[in-house]
Amino acid sequence: AQSVAQPEDQVNVAEGNPLTVKCTYSVSGNPYLFWYVQYPNRGLQFLLKYITGDNLVKGSYGFEAEFNKSQTSFHLKKPSALVSDSALYFCAVLRYNTDKLIFGTGTRLQVFP
């Protein structure tokens, strides 16, 4: 079965420190991977995606993600966290040969001043 796992319910980090939000996947075929962010009382906003090419993908708001095929991971990273980055982050993968997204359970990122 195809799935996405976000092993951490919450990640806490101090402002200015680097942050990592973890995501691992299990899919048939080549993975198409996405990260979204959800701010309180808002819809989902697209951050970045990996389709093919460079393993390091750069996205919005200074975020980047590294695709690692051997570890089946797609961790979200940012070199220096901001308090305004505090939100709920979702990793997602396209179900094989469809246009349907499978979402992880979400990771709440809390950045402390």
Add this chain to the structure above:
Amino acid sequence: SAVISQKPSRDICQRGTSLTIQCQVDSQVTMMFWYRQQPGQSLTLIATANQGSEATYESGFVIDKFPISRPNLTFSTLTVSNMSPEDSSIYLCSVAGTAIQETQYFGPGTRLLVL
């Protein structure tokens, strides 16, 4: 990316009633989807809204409970029928282009509370 709006943004409804949620896009899109996000949980795909034909429902979701319309390439509605408190969720529409790997963009969501 497309600008997506949803109406209403939130509502409080009585059990046994129905609510229709609208999703409007500022440009023509190929794919439109409806998701549910139950409190504290992730997103679950309800159905794909097909223009001019019946929606394609995911396992666990049925047309009688969640009828969907899509009369054109910029608009869709989702009705939550005969509501119960278990239907309290955020309902989101999303849109995408033709290619499978194209990004899905989401509307702001409709926050529904059923009493």
